[in-house]
Amino acid sequence: MRDWLKAFRPASFRGVPFFVEVEEAEGGRRVAVSPIAYSDLHVTEDMGGQVRPFVLSAYIVGDIADASTRSFIAALNAPGPATLVLPMLGPVLVRVPHWRLSRELGRAGYVGFEIDFVSAGLASLPFAAVPGAFAIAAKIAAGIDILASAAAFRMRDVAPGQAAPSAIAAASAAALMATVADAAELPAEKRPAIADQIATITRLSAEPVAQAGPIAAAIVSTVGAIADVASPAEAVEAFAVAAVPAGNDVFGLVAAAAFATGFCQTLAAGDYLSRQDARRARDRISPVVDPVLEALAAGIDVAVSEWLGEIAATAASDLSAVAANRAPLVSVQTEISLPATALAYALYGDAGRAGELVRRNSVATPAAMPISFEAIAP
Secondary structure, three states: OOOHHHHOOOOEEOOEEOEEEEEEEOOOEEEEEEEOOOOOOEEEEEEEEOOOEEEEEEEEEOOOHHHHHHHHHHHHHOOOOEEEEEOOOEEEEEEEEEEEEEEOOOOOOEEEEEEEEEEOOOOOOOOOOOHHHHHHHHHHHHHHHHHHHHHHHHHOOOOHHHOHHHHHHHHHHHHHHHHHHHHOOOOOOOHHHHHHHHHHHHHHOOOOOOOHHHHHHHHHHHHHHHHHHOOOOHHHHHHHHHOOOOOOOHHHHHHHHHHHHHHHHHHHOOOOOEHHHHHHHHHOHHHHHHHHHHHHHHHOOHHHHHHHHHHHHHHHHHHHHHHHOOEOEEEEEOOOOOOHHHHHHHHHOOHHHHHHHHHHOOOOOOOOOOOEEEEEOO
């Protein structure tokens, strides 16, 4: 018979442990129902998933219940999303809209809580250059729970004395993210928050077994935060390839998957002026994603591979749609060398597009364009 006392995970929030009396969750789809006039039929349309609430009856108990309660309250009141480890459902990234404490005189050393959690979702609505970037950002956020659960499951049987390689892999992932953040042109106002997230991963890496879920969740959310604002895509691309681990350590695999999805997001957010530009961007997806999928196949839950594959497919499909709606590149020949402003006016009736011609053809002297160059078809 199964030992149910050992079947469930120890509950925690922001790393602060507590006990759970009742664990409740809800889910479902937002379905729009449209009746058809003069008919017994109707139309149902799937509008996406419902916001997932989690309701817990929790408690703190013991001789130091008062001190532990203060720590738990601080965790509940702290701003921003954080990882909640549920006994049965595992790690999820959540926010805390409401909690309530109760203490009874006749139950000294016992403090009860009723807590409402809600899945974290996106930090803000990213108005991306291309709609596909928004869809990918949403998929990355949705995958945080998937990777956290997969990492926690993989690490469950690892003895603390055998966890040194995993600790190194988690710390290496944090260091790699710090390098990417430095290489990417991140807005100054975003850098402190991302640096704090990276520091959290480094701190958690000291306990790779106990903190496996939170480490994986933090890796994915941090790479997603970098990808939201990274420019150019090359800053993420190089490290997506470098992140593929030689072995199959779980945190190396999580980092590789996270960087691959971040690269897909930065590509989808790009601004492609010509059909060929969008197609070239689409063709960059496979060389980055395929090695990661191959590594994931042997080392982590299949749901992670499916998640990455879906994001790559979304990026490829979106870039194909962009390509179909852009003008092609053409080769322009002139008898003599002319200034870029004159050529831009002749081609587009807009001398302001001279910089576009200069950048596309890597011209050092805008006043003297080559007699053969590339331009977007008028």
